[in-house]
Amino acid sequence: MSLPHAILTALLEKPSSGLELTRRFDRSIGYFWSATHQQIYRELGKLEGEGLIRALPAEQPARGQKKVYEVLEAGREELARWTAASQDPKPQRDALLLRLRAAAVVGTEGLERDLRRHRELHARQLEMYREIERRDFPPGKGGAEDRLRHLVLRAGIDLETFWTQWLDHAVAEVAGMPEGQGRQE
Amino acid sequence: MSLPHAILTALLEKPSSGLELTRRFDRSIGYFWSATHQQIYRELGKLEGEGLIRALPAEQPARGQKKVYEVLEAGREELARWTAASQDPKPQRDALLLRLRAAAVVGTEGLERDLRRHRELHARQLEMYREIERRDFPPGKGGAEDRLRHLVLRAGIDLETFWTQWLDHAVAEVAGMPEGQGRQE
DNA sequence: CACGCCATGTAAAGGGTTACATGATTAC
DNA sequence: GTAATCATGTAACCCTTTACATGGCGTG
Structure with a gap:
């Protein structure tokens, strides 16, 4: 239940496209919350549908064209809510x-x-x-x-x-x- | 990909029924590999189908009757193989x-x-x-x-x-x- | 123009989580 | 005998993983 919030955090730090997010998940944020590009694209679609993020207007939003997302106010509020909410630690698996x-x-x-x-x-x-x-x-x-x-x-x-x-x-x-x-x- | 091997280990330490396994997963083994009773029952069925474990003969193997499993030789070999095999660490999620x-x-x-x-x-x-x-x-x-x-x-x-x-x-x-x-x- | 790479996606399979169902045993 | 508990199991949903598909762009 945390992937969308990882993405919101990354997008707040810097608006990005799906592939740019994937690269950043391979580095900093991915060190404690990994994700593949398939997960990220699916979640970007969901978040956009929920009105938490939006794609910056581009010339030709066609397949294979870069799409850069930014966080909307509702997204920032959801992230703040989630950050402050009480959560139980997940049982470990090693x-x-x-x-x-x-x-x-x-x-x-x-x-x-x-x-x-x-x-x-x-x-x-x-x-x-x-x-x-x-x-x-x-x-x-x-x-x-x-x-x-x-x-x-x-x-x-x-x-x-x-x-x-x-x-x-x-x-x-x-x-x-x-x-x-x-x-x- | 490790739940079956966790179960094999637990059963080798002591032959048990599904619910007994569930309890032990809530204690010792579960501290680093948690599992619910649904997962455990499903996996016990699979392992029995693959010939890695068997249910000890009981009087009336009906629904609601206790079923105690033990590890067969094939199961022990599979566990030894898995233990020695090279495995990459899973990316962290915290x-x-x-x-x-x-x-x-x-x-x-x-x-x-x-x-x-x-x-x-x-x-x-x-x-x-x-x-x-x-x-x-x-x-x-x-x-x-x-x-x-x-x-x-x-x-x-x-x-x-x-x-x-x-x-x-x-x-x-x-x-x-x-x-x-x-x-x- | 062919090849490799960038960028976005679809599909299927598997594992985990949650809710619910059902028979048997025990205690009052 | 009925309620609680033991014990096993089904079903649906969600998330993750893996493999594959498609189009655009740059370079020799």
């Missing part, structure tokens, strides 16, 4: 933790390689976040908007830091285990 | 981070209350994990299975610790902000 739990039953064979790979992926993401922090949030601070965005980025940095460290422990644990944890036939 | 990003555009009014609420929910979950740790993983350690399960629990503890701390920062940040961050009409 396949890697599930795999470790499964490995406790069927054995850890073949698992270490993928744990190391995940560790590197998280380390790379962490480095990317740190670069963004250096670039966009230098010590001399900005306004309230920047402080909030920096807070969100800090969450990303701390989470990736946690995962790289935890995966280090996991690799060490799994590497030190005897083969044949799984039941032998 | 509505709370998205809301903070939205608040940077439309203002933080009404947000602090829910931030505090989330902080308490995470603090409570953290306390529950710590209790489980005291109960199930006392300092004198167990075997390899227990070390893996403890590792998974540590991930939960560290993640909840992170969230409570981060939400403390977030509340402090938001509480110190002037009203009317959103555009004034």
Whole structure:
């Protein structure tokens, strides 16, 4: 139930076309709310139909022509309402933790390689976040908007830091285990 | 694509009926892979059709009668295959981070209350994990299975610790902000 | 003019969520 | 015996994912 609000936020930050939104979802906003271009186009159509956004007037609104959207006042109000509303946290789903739990039953064979790979992926993401922090949030601070965005980025940095460290422990644990944890036939 | 493997893991740990599985998904395994009873019943039917599990013979397998499932050898092999297979991490989705990003555009009014609420929910979950740790993983350690399960629990503890701390920062940040961050009409 | 890319879309399949339905067992 | 609870299941809807389709634009 949050994709439309992610799009409204992105469009308020800067009016964009569907493909431009898709690219931005591959970067900043997508780091905590990913979406494919099919989702985005469908949702743009819905939002326009509901009168929350509108397409800026273009010369020839034909297929294959760029369409740039902006947020209408009703859209801004809906986003403010949603932001302030009470929401329960979604139950977590983490396949890697599930795999470790499964490995406790069927054995850890073949698992270490993928744990190391995940560790590197998280380390790379962490480095990317740190670069963004250096670039966009230098010590001399900005306004309230920047402080909030920096807070969100800090969450990303701390989470990736946690995962790289935890995966280090996991690799060490799994590497030190005897083969044949799984039941032998 | 992981619900069947979550169920296989749970059934290997202990053969169970659909409702017993549902209860256990509300506790241990559900902490990182939640599922409702509808999902579980549907998936049990599929797994039985694929020959990965079987219902233990009962007196009268009628509607409303308890049906206990156990994992067959093919099921154990499938779980071992899945556990060892390389898998990409799923892109994250976090509505709370998205809301903070939205608040940077439309203002933080009404947000602090829910931030505090989330902080308490995470603090409570953290306390529950710590209790489980005291109960199930006392300092004198167990075997390899227990070390893996403890590792998974540590991930939960560290993640909840992170969230409570981060939400403390977030509340402090938001509480110190002037009203009317959103555009004034 | 052919090829690759930009940009917008359609279709189908699958998984998750919510609401509802139904038989069996237990407690009063 | 009837109400609550246990236990299993159906159905509809929504969201996400994946694959494919279509038209326009720029370049050699």
